Amino acid sequence: MSGLQALAPLIAIDGPTASGKGTVAQRVAHALGWAHLDSGALYRMCALAALRGGIALDDEAGLAALAGALPVRFGDGGLELGGEDVTEAIRDEAVGSAASRIAALPALRAALLGLQRDCRRPPGLVADGRDMGTVVFPDATVKIFLTASAGSRAERRHKQLIEKGFSANLADLLRDLQQRDERDSKRAVAPLRPAQGAVVIDSTHLDIDETVAQVLRVYRHRVRR
């Protein structure tokens, strides 16, 4: 890591699936004029590349090699994999489920570390995921753990899917979300948990604007001291 990267301020936002951390991170980054790293998208891109390339989801060495040479580009318009815009393709539920499985593999996680840390540059970075504050950026300026009840997260996901014109069943979504929570928090490597010193924000009864405002308040309070 270069000196400049170590100095760039960083807000790490971790939390369970559908907690709204992606939207919140994007909005916080926009408010501060910083870049945004959606680390879950990297795991999803690996999963998509593995599914397409016929690499088994338990082939740890094969997946780590794939992740280490992932042809990713964070373009203005979206996320590119080998020159193809995969912004939509990686949101598929099957890709999300495969991402959750391969994310349990230590060699694959290690292979993605450099790519993530390289995103830390002035004027600053807002990084969201599961292990931003615990593993990838343990020296983050501010660490946020954003959560919400499983029921309200399932309802939010349900609303999003219906708005996009997909059919969705609330009970199925809740079960899938609970299974994913269980996998993400029980895995041996980089399990989902609040980092030491993280500020926990429960957004069950907060809307996006209120949540963004809370994160910005925590950051401004921290840098004033």
Ligand code: DC
């Ligand atoms: O946030 P998401 O749903 O896009 O993430 C997809 C999967 O990737 C999720 O099941 C957990 C995993 N993930 C992870 O293990 N570590 C991260 N920093 C980000 C995502």
